[in-house]
Amino acid sequence: MDRIFLSPPHMSGKEQAYIAEVFESNYIAPLGAFVNRFEEEVKTYTATQHALALSSATAGLHLALRVLGIGQGDIVLASSFTFIGSVSAILYQNATPLFVDSDESWNLSPTLLKEAIATAPIKPKALILTHLYGQLSKLDEIVAICREEGIYLIEDAAESLGASYEGRQSGTIGDMGVYSFNGNKILTTSGGGMLISDNEAWIERAKFLSTQAKEPHLHYEHKEFGYNYRMSNVLAAVGVAQMEVLTQRVQQRREVFEHYQRALSGYEEITFMPELPQSRGNRWLTTLTFDRCDPAKVIAALSEANIESRPLWKPMHLQPLFADAMVVADGTSQRLFAQGICLPSGSAMGLEDVTRVCDVIQGVL
Ligand SMILES: Cc1ncc(COP(=O)(O)O)c(C=O)c1O
Known part of the structure; x- marks a missing residue:
């Protein structure tokens, strides 16, 4: 594959x-x-x-x-x-x-x-x-x-x-x-x-x-x-x-997101990154968190199926580089980092690719 x-x-x-x-x-x-x-x-x-x-x-x-x-x-x-x-x-x-x-x-x-x-x-x-x-x-x-x-x-x-x-x-x-x-x-x-x-x-x-x-x-x-x-x-x-193709690329990334959302809509433990009502994101990456499943397991299963995915960004205040830095935090980004992953979201992805990714995720869940 x-x-x-x-x-x-x-x-x-x-x-x-x-x-x-x-x-x-x-x-x-x-x-x-x-x-x-x-x-x-x-x-x-x-x-x-x-x-x-x-x-x-x-x-x-x-x-x-x-x-x-x-x-x-x-x-x-x-x-x-x-x-x-x-x-x-x-x-x-x-x-x-x-x-x-x-x-x-x-x-x-x-x-x-x-x-x-x-x-x-x-x-x-x-x-x-x-x-x-x-x-x-x-x-x-x-x-x-x-x-x-x-x-x-x-x-x-x-x-x-x-x-x-x-x-x-x-x-x-x-x-x-x-x-x-x-x-x-x-x-x-x-x-x-x-x-x-x-x-x-x-x-x-x-x-x-x-x-x-x-x-x-x-x-x-x-x-x-x-x-x-x-x-x-x-x-x-x-x-x-x-x-010349920016408008199209935004539309394509949003469609990739919508495919994921539809395919995984039955899983209550999944939460996608929200979109504020007054905004229209470009859905550069489709990202989601799992409530009851270790995201490392999902990443490993995807990797096994030759699919690249990644954890969400590790917050700056948790980086060794910034161990002594000032921060006002309430644990939100720490939780997101622990529970979330980024899914393949390229604008050239077809529906079959999204389905291939979702099949692996569903297998883990
Ligand atoms: C949120 C954010 N800020 C800054 C950068 C830095 O961009 P560049 O690689 O063009 O320096 C990136 C990406 O690499 C990014 O994702």
Whole structure:
């Protein structure tokens, strides 16, 4: 039986033609027409004013913190239930993370966010909010808290490109947002990211820092240090081809989720990640928890059947790296980690593949 992967790349078919155009123009080096075009496509799709194509979403989050002047001695709030890439930039900037647990949405809890702000030793400067597995957080409440407290909101929309909240695209609702185009995301450029904002000055500053902070001289002149974080024109060509099918990819991932939901609807011990009523997730990954069954058994049985699956993210406050970090937690993400798994969710998955996965799960249950 062929292996079923968790979230493999799904090409539109135009990628190689666009890469050929790059080679014909010989703009192989970073920057070129496709980088601009990719940024324009993302701006148009998400209705955002400014976008910067980068080597990764991690780079985008790093630039966001640097642009906001966050550094040593500053506290940055962050979702604890997430991937390390959401929060590495806090460490790059020598700032201090304050992790906040999830609620029944599986995403960050506004109640615990308030508690974290109230009990923090100094006022936090920013919040990095992850929209996990492509599902939106409680943005109304979280935005209101951040505005009231004067805390910058950075949306980690690495997993949620194409998802929306009250009709607005994920990543565009806070002060800045990032998307990831790494190999397992809903769209991929093999590796890449994008920083977006309606604030032109921030994106211009991020652009300057992402290209080695070169002063505007003919020779190379530097007053401060920057990074080599821009996306190459070759990869941007892949991104442009992928953007053409984003709407379709969201629909396909949602259909994969619906197949799973239908096939496993008879099992009371299964709970799928919820979708907030005012949102439309991209269902990047279909995720679920088991009440009475050890998820390790399900993962092992799937692996035996040549099917890839994974536990849910291990919360940051449980990582050895953050053993001494500040956290406001009530056990929600710890429980989700202990009970949940991610199922194969690629947009090219057919109904037969979903059925194959469900047969194995049903066998274990
Ligand atoms: C929630 C989240 N944040 C950040 C990242 C980092 O993205 P990148 O690999 O593009 O740096 C990822 C994925 O890798 C992610 O899933």
